[in-house]
Amino acid sequence: MNVLLILIPVSIILGAAGLAAFLWTLKSSQYDDPKGAAMRILLDEDDAPRE
Amino acid sequence: MSMVSACPACAAAPLAHQVAHSQMPPDIVLSLPQVHCAACIGTVERALNALPDVDSARVNLSLKRVAIHGDLARIDAAIGALHDAGFEAHPLDTALIEGQHDAAGHALLVRLAVAGFAMMNVMLFSVAVWSGATDATRALFHLISAAISMPAVLYCGQPFFSNAWRALRVGALNMDVPISLAILMAAGMSLFEVLHGGHHAYFDAALSLTFFLLIGRYLDHRTRSAVQSAAKELAALEVHTAQRITPDGALQSVPVDSLCVGARVLIPTGVRVPVDGVLDSAQARADRSFLTGESAAVTLVRGASVQAGEVNTGAPFEITATAVGQDTTLRRVAHLVAQAENSRTSYTTLADRAARIYAPAVHLLALIAFFVWVWIDGDVRHALNVAVAVLIITCPCALGLAVPAVATAAVSRLYGAGFLVKSGTALERLAEVDLAVFDKTGTLTQQASARSFDALTPAEISIAGALAQATAHPVATALLTALPPHTPAPLHGITEVAGCGMQGQIDGQTVRLGSGAWLGAGFDGTGLQIGAQPPVHLPLHDVPRAGAAETLAWLGRNGLPPQLLSGDNAAAVARFSTQLELTQYQSGISAEEKHAYLDALQTRGHRVLMVGDGLNDTASLALAHASVAPSSALDASRNAADVVMLGDDLAAFPLLIVVARAMVKLSRQNFAIALCYNLVAVPVALLGYATPLIAAIAMSASSITVLINAMRVKYVK
Numbered sequence: 001m002n003v004l005l006i007l008i009p010v011s012i013i014l015g016a017a018g019l020a021a022f023l024w025t026l027k028s029s030q031y032d033d034p035k036g037a038a039m040r041i042l043l044d045e046d047d048a049p050r051e
Numbered sequence: 052m053s054m055v056s057a058c059p060a061c062a063a064a065p066l067a068h069q070v071a072h073s074q075m076p077p078d079i080v081l082s083l084p085q086v087h088c089a090a091c092i093g094t095v096e097r098a099l100n101a102l103p104d105v106d107s108a109r110v111n112l113s114l115k116r117v118a119i120h121g122d123l124a125r126i127d128a129a130i131g132a133l134h135d136a137g138f139e140a141h142p143l144d145t146a147l148i149e150g151q152h153d154a155a156g157h158a159l160l161v162r163l164a165v166a167g168f169a170m171m172n173v174m175l176f177s178v179a180v181w182s183g184a185t186d187a188t189r190a191l192f193h194l195i196s197a198a199i200s201m202p203a204v205l206y207c208g209q210p211f212f213s214n215a216w217r218a219l220r221v222g223a224l225n226m227d228v229p230i231s232l233a234i235l236m237a238a239g240m241s242l243f244e245v246l247h248g249g250h251h252a253y254f255d256a257a258l259s260l261t262f263f264l265l266i267g268r269y270l271d272h273r274t275r276s277a278v279q280s281a282a283k284e285l286a287a288l289e290v291h292t293a294q295r296i297t298p299d300g301a302l303q304s305v306p307v308d309s310l311c312v313g314a315r316v317l318i319p320t321g322v323r324v325p326v327d328g329v330l331d332s333a334q335a336r337a338d339r340s341f342l343t344g345e346s347a348a349v350t351l352v353r354g355a356s357v358q359a360g361e362v363n364t365g366a367p368f369e370i371t372a373t374a375v376g377q378d379t380t381l382r383r384v385a386h387l388v389a390q391a392e393n394s395r396t397s398y399t400t401l402a403d404r405a406a407r408i409y410a411p412a413v414h415l416l417a418l419i420a421f422f423v424w425v426w427i428d429g430d431v432r433h434a435l436n437v438a439v440a441v442l443i444i445t446c447p448c449a450l451g452l453a454v455p456a457v458a459t460a461a462v463s464r465l466y467g468a469g470f471l472v473k474s475g476t477a478l479e480r481l482a483e484v485d486l487a488v489f490d491k492t493g494t495l496t497q498q499a500s501a502r503s504f505d506a507l508t509p510a511e512i513s514i515a516g517a518l519a520q521a522t523a524h525p526v527a528t529a530l531l532t533a534l535p536p537h538t539p540a541p542l543h544g545i546t547e548v549a550g551c552g553m554q555g556q557i558d559g560q561t562v563r564l565g566s567g568a569w570l571g572a573g574f575d576g577t578g579l580q581i582g583a584q585p586p587v588h589l590p591l592h593d594v595p596r597a598g599a600a601e602t603l604a605w606l607g608r609n610g611l612p613p614q615l616l617s618g619d620n621a622a623a624v625a626r627f628s629t630q631l632e633l634t635q636y637q638s639g640i641s642a643e644e645k646h647a648y649l650d651a652l653q654t655r656g657h658r659v660l661m662v663g664d665g666l667n668d669t670a671s672l673a674l675a676h677a678s679v680a681p682s683s684a685l686d687a688s689r690n691a692a693d694v695v696m697l698g699d700d701l702a703a704f705p706l707l708i709v710v711a712r713a714m715v716k717l718s719r720q721n722f723a724i725a726l727c728y729n730l731v732a733v734p735v736a737l738l739g740y741a742t743p744l745i746a747a748i749a750m751s752a753s754s755i756t757v758l759i760n761a762m763r764v765k766y767v768k
Contacts (some may be wrong), residue, residue: 004188008195012172019168026160036112040087 077118079126081140086115091138098136099141102128116143118466119149132695137701156269162207163265169203170258175434179253192705193245193252196246200254205240207261210268226406229413233442234260240439245301251436253743256443256750263754264347291486293316293325296369307375314372318363327379330355336365360666365549383643400476401718402454417441420737424696433739440741443750444732453721456478461714469698470705471682476694478675479718481711485605485659488649490663491617491627497699511587513540515579518553518564521545527553527564530589533705552577616640616648617668642667649674664688679707713767721757728753 032038086095092110095117099108105121117127117140128141133140144556178191184192211234214227237257245252294317295303302317307325315331318324324337338361351357357370359379376382417438424434440596460471472478477522489495507515517539519527542555542562543607551563560582563570570578572586603613615636617624624638640648649671652659661668661675664684672678673691680692681699689695694707732749736743 012176012199015168015172019164022164023161026157026164031160033111035111036092036110036128039112040088043093 058682061650077120079119079121079129080121080143081117081129082143083110083115083117083133083138083140085138086110086112086117092493095138096131098132098138099129100258102132103123105129117183118327119710150638159210159265159269162210163262163269165203166207166258166262166265169199169207170262173197173254173258173376176759177252177747189250190245190248193241193254196252197242197245197253200238200258201242204234204257204261207265208234211261211264222406224410226402226410229410229442230260230264230447232414233257233445236439237443240435243437251743253439253746256743256746258745259750260443310375311373312372312375314375315369316372317367317369319367320363320365322363324357324359324361324363324370326370326372327356327358327374328372330368330370332358332366332368334365335363337367338362338364362568380642400454401479401715405453408441413442413445415734416445416737424739435735437739440732440736440739440746443746444736444741453725453757454718457714457717457721457759457764460761461710461764465694465707465710468703469696469700470694470703470707471697473693473695475731477677478711478714480658480693481660481708482715484677486652487611487613487659487660487662488652488675489613489615490665490668491619491624493664493684494662494668495595495631495701496627497594498598507587507589509537510540511579511581512537514542514562515564515589516540516556517542518545518555518562518579520653521555522547522553572735594628595631596699596701598700598704600702603631603633606708609705611708616645616671618642618665630732642670646670646674665690679704709767710764713764717761717764724756724760725753728756 025031071759083091083095092112096108096109099105099117104120105119107121108117108119110117154424157310175198175423176196180189180192208231211227211231214225214441215231218225218228227684234257235252237260241252241254241257241392262615275293280325293305293307295305295310296315296317297303300363302420308324314326316326316328320334324626330351335355335357337349337351337357356649357374358381359374360381374380420441421434421438423433423439427538428434458478461478461715465472512534516531516534516537518532519534520539521527521542540557542557545553545555547553548565548569551569552563554561554563554565556562562582563580563586565577565585567578567588570580570586572578572580572588577589578586579589606613612635613633615624615628615633617636618640619638621638624636628634628636637648645667649659653674653676658676661678662680663672664681665688668684669688669691672680672688678692679694679696680688684695695705728749730755732741735745
């Protein structure tokens with residue numbers, strides 16, 4: 001049963017990583033314009049902010 | 052770029068500068084009604100970024116807006132650049148837009164994510180316990196589950212707790228009271244059991260309840276926030292600066308807010324009138340479609356009244372302000388819309404009505420179970436366990452899904468058929484209407500399609516196109532959209548003959564596009580003349596939408612007698628009504644009269660379905676029990692309507708009513724299913740035989756049955 005001592009933290013950490021990734025996407029406003037994000041991939045020029 | 056830097060290395064620095072910008076609220080927000088694809092995004096951003104004073108511009112395609120960081124004084128340049136790039140742009144009031152940032156939606160999503168994470172982890176441990184983990188392993192798993200669930204439940208359940216508290220404080224009960232009680236009792240009781248070596252813990256039930264109910268709450272929030280913005284959009288569309296004429300005759304650009312009654316204002320060509328006023332110039336042409344919904348521009352003479360929101364389509368004219376700010380007709384309509392939207396939020400949904408019966412029943416049952424068990428075996432801990440099990444099993448998971456599941460299926464079915472349902476309660480309200488009121492222009496009719504021009508030669512079409520695109524006159528604009536695809540002919544010397552039409556030269560011939568009278572032809576309306584040839588008639592009459600007659604007949608047969616309310620003149624409305632076999636119609640009705648008429652109908656107990664598209668319909672759309680707008684409608688009307696019709700064809704309209712009625716029927720069935728399941732599961736819980744496993748199985752079984760039943764709405768005809 002000692003394997004549990006490794007598996008339990010691993011499962012929790014993986015879940016927490018997923019949660020953290022989702023919260024990051026939310027915070028960096030990636031859901032503000034879902035339609036636009038889907039279309040921008042079709043643009044030829046680089047979408048980086050203008051220099 | 053407004054930043055000036057002497058250091059060449061700083062040329063690379065703007066990236067940091069940009070990052071700082073993206074966090075700041077934009078200086079200018081423009082509404083772009085026409086932007087719809089990747090190419091549009093590219094064109095708009097390129098056009099704006101090429102301007103010297105723009106630091107950055109970013110299009111939001113979902114909202115059809117562009118946010119600009121830069122020098123505020125250059126707003127006209129930005130609109131001009133977009134106009135040259137082929138896009139219509141309207142400035143929006145940034146102060147009003149700020150309030151629309153969806154903080155509540157974000158907070159719900161964060162809670163949803165946390166609940167989902169906690170639920171999955173706890174479920175892992177629960178499955179292990181149910182499959183036979185015992186002793187130290189079970190105790191360990193229970194403890195870890197408790198460590199994850201307690202903070203998660205307390206954090207994620209807050210929307211329910213605060214709603215329940217708000218209801219309890221005024222002595223009322225809503226669906227959130229049993230939900231909060233079930234979640235808190237399940238978590239609290241499980242914690243107590245775990246700390247005292249008990250065998251059963253309901254952590255997974257507490258978390259999955261929270262998770263699924265949060266999904267429902269978030270979907271509800273999404274549909275709600277889409278509807279709220281109609282009045283704001285109207286207000287934000289107003290013009291912000293005006294050209295005031297000072298007493299000594301000079302022109303001065305001033306904010307609209309600073310204008311007072313009696314001020315003299317110049318309205319340049321193509322600009323919206325900022326205030327209500329009286330015309331000082333001898334003559335003017337204005338597009339009133341914004342207020343009346345009728346397409347033809349009106350000719351005004353000195354002394355005529357002009358209203359805020361009208362667009363000058365002729366030469367520049369002067370007005371004297373008679374009403375400013377809150378007193379303008381535009382603001383009054385916006386105010387009516389806001390009022391109507393408020394009154395509609397008081398609509399009691401099917402789910403709310405169920406909750407009113409359900410919540411007290413559940414609490415009473417759990418309380419009785421507790422006292423009966425205390426009386427039977429005197430064991431308070433066991434009695435409390437039974438009471439908690441009753442609360443969990445009766446927790447309105449299936450009940451909470453009963454309506455939203457059918458609504459979601461119905462909405463996706465309708466989307467496939469070309470209807471965009473925007474409000475969560477729209478279908479319920481649609482199922483209850485007993486009277487249908489239609490607007491005429493743009494709703495039952497559409498502009499003459501290309502087939503009216505089949506008789507024209509390609510040369511004639513290209514000449515007509517070239518002349519039409521040289522002016523902003525609304526008839527010419529309508530003609531341009533109706534003409535088949537063409538390359539405009541290379542005309543020269545194009546001039547506008549005020550009040551008559553356009554003329555130009557090609558190959559030594561004079562070509563003219565204008566009113567029949569001007570061309571010396573025997574018809575009314577627009578015509579085209581090439582050289583000395585006889586003029587050709589270009590009919591621009593509105594034609595009924597496809598399927599309009601059939602739909603109106605169907606509505607009459609199915610308990611929704613149709614009526615027509617139009618701002619158009621009496622003769623046109625009468626002719627049109629006869630054509631569609633409509634018996635009830637009224638003509639020459641203003642926005643406020645429409646609103647008052649609908650209000651009167653509804654106070655007499657009718658539930659009215661309003662179908663309309665113009666600004667004159669906006670207040671009525673928001674007031675009606677349920678409302679539909681075609682996709683060609685104004686933004687404000689589309690926002691005020693419950694359902695937006697995407698197709699041009701009215702033949703699909705009956706399906707909307709059929710699906711709405713089926714949705715209500717299936718929701719009722721779902722309530723019955725949830726009730727049947729409770730009739731079986733509750734006695735088990737009352738007798739003390741419920742375990743966390745039984746609760747989990749029963750909860751999912753009932754939810755799945757309800758979901759499957761909901762899918763049937765996809766097959767109604």
